[in-house]
């Protein structure tokens with residue numbers, strides 16, 4: 001029963017293009033009566049996770065004080081950035097105002113959280129305001145550490161063959177300026193990904209596939225080379241998906257450089273320096289060397305970490321991802337392991353999968369359930385299974401709908417209808433048309 005509901009819910013998130021809107025509208029979970037409480041709930045971050053959570057709590061609770069903190073007035077629809085960076089949508093497609101997504105019952109404070117004291121149960125804002133909480137939801141997303149790459153800076157994006165589409169709507173548009181020049185003039189396109197955990201691990205591949213596709217139809221075959229460099233030993237963390245991408249890269253003539261970590265760039269020389277890791281066959285020891293690769297177009301995705309406020313407030317794992325600082329939480333309930341009144345939501349959660357908006361859709365009801373249960377003095381029952389989804393675009397007009405869980409099982413929303421590892425137009429439509437409508441419904445707490 002639970003899995004049936006889950007399937008219907010997934011169709012609600014991914015299936016608008018296939019008529020799923022009606023499914024979502026008619027089969028959404030029935031809402032219980034509101035729970036009366038005077039609980040003070042603070043949410044850090046008004047992105048996909050924080051906004052969705054705030055809206056759902058307003059529907060579930062009567063009398064709670066819900067305060068949402070975010071220093072940025074604009075909301076970024078980040079799944080759209082890949083389309084912007086391929087010239088398929090304008091930057092404005094990904095922009096909205098955070099305040100427009102929120103009901104009047106939520107107090108939005110336009111400041112960042114600067115410090116959390118989990119023992120005193122307080123949050124201090126950048127402006128020095130102190131907020132006491134009974135429950136805290138940490139959803140500040142992640143930080144893109146562009147400074148970690150010597151030679152690179154964001155003001156280079158769009159010029160001199162450099163792109164960095166993760167950096168936001170304007171940078172995604174500038175990335176297209178640089179990428180478009182490459183698709184018109186040809187040369188060497190060099191695409192990278194970081195060694196850290198990252199949001200939407202399919203996005204580096206999508207950008208590679210899209211720019212290759214456009215170059216193939218613009219400057220034409222033989223005039224360009226595509227190279228993909230990754231620090232990992234495989235192209236994707238789910239083995240069957242990694243193998244599919246490896247085959248597609250082979251068919252499309254993409255040269256792969258695995259175990260190559262981007263260390264620095266020399267924009268004057270148009271070259272990028274990588275640390276290459278190999279295993280010595282005799283001793284089995286890792287051997288590191290430096291490799292230099294030239295480029296005419298370079299796509300940079302920097303290392304990604306939890307925001308400073310998480311790391312400095314003692315909420316991070318002490319023995320996992322120590323260089324990245326993700327929140328120490330239970331992988332099934334997202335509840336902090338040392339502070340039961342704190343929950344992690346979205347990209348900042350220290351769990352092995354789940355840094356996608358589609359994951360947020362599944363995380364939010366779980367945290368809602370456990371938080372409301374705590375208010376009522378009982379145990380929650382909902383479980384997050386690691387659901388992660390990435391419509392992997394392979395060409396303009398083609399995508400693969402890749403969905404998986406903690407155990408790397410493929411968990412297709414449309415078994416027998418849409419094959420997860422086939423390049424299909426319907427899967428493209430889900431990314432290009434349906435995903436935004438469903439994402440918006442999620443922000444309103446409806447999907």
Ligand SMILES: Cc1cc2nc3c(=O)[nH]c(=O)nc-3n(C[C@H](O)[C@H](O)[C@H](O)COP(=O)(O)OP(=O)(O)OC[C@H]3O[C@@H](n4cnc5c(N)ncnc54)[C@H](O)[C@@H]3O)c2cc1C
Nearest residue numbers: 045047048049078079112113140141200346347356357358
């Ligand atoms: C290029 C790209 C493509 C993607 N494609 C897809 C896709 O196809 N499908 C998919 O499902 N997902 C995709 N994603 C991932 C998805 O966008 C994220 O996983 C999702 O937005 C995570 O939600 P979040 O709320 O955790 O973080 P965000 O949505 O990033 O929001 C975090 C919020 O916290 C705020 N914040 C930061 N620090 C503080 C602080 N100290 N105090 C208060 N507020 C703070 C920020 O201003 C921001 O508003 C993509 C992401 C990128 C970058």
